Amino acid sequence: MFERKGYNPKDLSKVKEYKEFVQVTGDLLSYAISHEVPEKMREYLEKDAFIFSGLRTHAQLTEARSLLTDNNGNIRSYNEFEQDILKLNEKYNTFYLEAEYQFAVSSSQSAANWADLQDNTERYWLQYRTAGDERVRASHAQLNNTTLPKDDPFWFSYYPPNGWRCRCVAVEVLAVDYKLSDSKKAIAIGEKATTHINSDNKNTLEIFRFNPGMENKMFPPNNAYTKVVGAKTATKNLSYAA
Structure with a gap:
């Protein structure tokens, strides 16, 4: 140069x-x-x-x-x-x-x-899980154990990872073993977890609202x-x- x-x-x-x-x-x-x-x-x-x-x-x-x-x-x-x-x-x-x-x-x-993932959304659901240690962000901890069907809108935007160095995962579980979460509440928590307004009044975390598997994007x-x-x-x- x-x-x-x-x-x-x-x-x-x-x-x-x-x-x-x-x-x-x-x-x-x-x-x-x-x-x-x-x-x-x-x-x-x-x-x-x-x-x-x-x-x-x-x-x-x-x-x-x-x-x-x-x-x-x-x-x-x-x-x-x-x-x-x-x-x-x-x-x-x-x-x-x-x-x-x-x-x-x-x-x-x-x-x-x-x-x-299984396509049978009546038998199998997805559950959001954090790493479960002291390094977990408080905003991500609130999403822990969120359990919803694979086709729920929540997973379109908040399927992990949800930030740099995010260690959260989504695992498949049997629906019969868990209680279904409230989708609207989960989306609201996910939105909050991916919101940080900087000095330019821009949300620097909004970029993480995507699903790598659905969009074929790394x-x-x-x-x-x-x-x-x-x-x-x-x-x-x-x-x-x-």
Whole structure:
């Protein structure tokens, strides 16, 4: 980037180093996919991991581009630029990537479980369960033991995971052994659990209201990376290879 004196979203599909960065990150995230995932679903999840990798790479390069110049618009020295890039790299490829990889593991396992669910919604229900320890978020704890049929609207939006590092799961249970939960109350609790209004008055947790198994998606379709300017241009020409 320093040699090119900038970054354009179209570079993501043209510059060898950028393309390799996308592929390596996509391969890492794909490694999180459980072997239990059906072949067709695996193809969808691997493609989603690749697209997500392209989006996150674009976001990182866009942020890196802003570090090229000083407040007067002049190109900074390489040493100054490098020091800031190292910090940026730690943010994206240590802190963010760890959370994203953990989410990929949970999400792909949830997708596999969804594919194996029984269609007999009178005999089998789904039950929401937390990890049951002190690390469980209070908002997620309120969803613990929520028991509803597979086709209940609750599962369309609040099938786990419901956030970064969420360890909640949904398990299949015999309907005869449990009491049915109130769907409307469960949805209200799920909505609260996925709501956090930031300083810009935007709900940063709303993106997690999706079902990986139903949508064949590893990551939230409307994640923060999709909102970076030029995201569509950056990824539309990427060549995906399974």
